[in-house]
Amino acid sequence: MADQFPIEAGHILLFARSVGDANPIYYDEEYAKKTEPGAIIAPPTFVQASAQFTEDYGLRPKVGEWWFGSGKEPRGSGAPKPPEQESGGGGGGGGLHAEQHYEYHRPLTPGMVLHWEREPGETWEREGRRAGKLIFTESITKYYDQDNNLVITARSVGVRTERPATQG
Amino acid sequence: MALKASDLSVGQVHEEQVCYDLSRTQIVQYAGSSGDYNPLHTDEIFAKAAGYPGAFAHGMLTMGLTGKMLTNWVGDGRLTKFGVRFVSQVWPGDTLTSKATVKEIREEGGQKLVDLEVETVNQDGTAVATGHATARVD
Structure with missing residues (x-):
């Protein structure tokens, strides 16, 4: 089955807390009714949490599988590392997020179930x-609700670096 | 509580401190809510082994914090576009301030819109994220 992201009020609350946003429109239904959107909505970057519902997402530990974060050793924990897997998951952390762009077509509200189409960009x-040579890769994801209405268009740019990028 | 086009002028600036002394715990919270469990962000031991001085925040946490400044200003459900480039890393202990500058006030299909330049800087004034947003205004 294709990946689906059910939009749930509790998840929106937790996400809003994690970005330090106390706006009651993200958790208080009574308050939200009196606002312009008229319902609880999700914060502008919430759709990124579709990662939670992406089956093959590489940056989430999976039961019984080797994970590249630390355990007994600084790199790699959980199940024994499969011999063919050189860096696993996020490639040992060489990939970073360079850009993220959203276009909002309709408000994201609890009860929606999103599915998406991802196409590679440039x-x-x-x-x-x-950090040496930087390789940028773009991808465009269109998120639709259960009635196939376009909700959000996301353009993401990832970068892989030769060496760790230590700036700032 | 939305903005009125008639109250806006090009060059006008709105800013908000979006986090103070960023805690590792908040980064962990963000990992949990977003589903991005890359240990570079939450696992100091791993991050050092990977060649970084330590764990650092998700770019998307910075974007989420920046978005809070925008929605607090333009109103809920008013953004039509929001995009950023992550230009410098954000570390635990950082204090971030997000700023929106009015670039243009225009009308499209009878809808008034404001185009904003967006920047989030750390306590040293170094930009960590730069970008643009567009919002519907009254």
Whole structure:
């Protein structure tokens, strides 16, 4: 079955807390009724949590599988590392998020069930000052509700670096 | 509580401190809510082994914090576009301030819109995220 993201009020509350946003429209139904949207809505970056419901998402530990975060050893824990797997999951952390862009077509509210289509965008390279060669990869994801209405268009750019990017 | 086009002017700035002394716990909270469990963000031991000085925040946490400034200002459900580039890392202990600057006030199909330049800086004034947003205004 294709991945689906059920939009739930409790998840919106937890997400809003995690970005330090106390706006009652994210958890108080009575309050939300009196606002312009007229219902609880999700914060602008909430759709990123579709990762929770993406079956093959590599940055979530999976039961019984090797995980690349620390346990007894600084790199790698959980089940024994499969011999063919050199870096696992997020590739040992070499991939970072470079850009994220959203277009909002309709409010995201509890009760919606999103599905999505992802298409690859462009790939380009640049020489970084600290991290060596940078390889950028773009992907475009269109999120639809259960009635196939377009809800959000997301454009994401990831970057892989030769060396750890230590700036800031 | 939405913005009125007639109250806005090009160059107008709105800013908000969106986090103070960012805790590792908040980064863990964000990992849990977003589902991005990359240990680079929550696992100091792993992050050091991977060549970083320590664990650092998700870019998307910075974007989420930045979005809070926007929705607090333009109103709920008013954003039509929001995008950022992550230009510098955010570390535990950072204090972030997000700023929106009015670039243009325009009308499209009878709907008034405001285009904003968005920037989030840390306590040293270094930009950590830069981008743009568009919101419906009255």
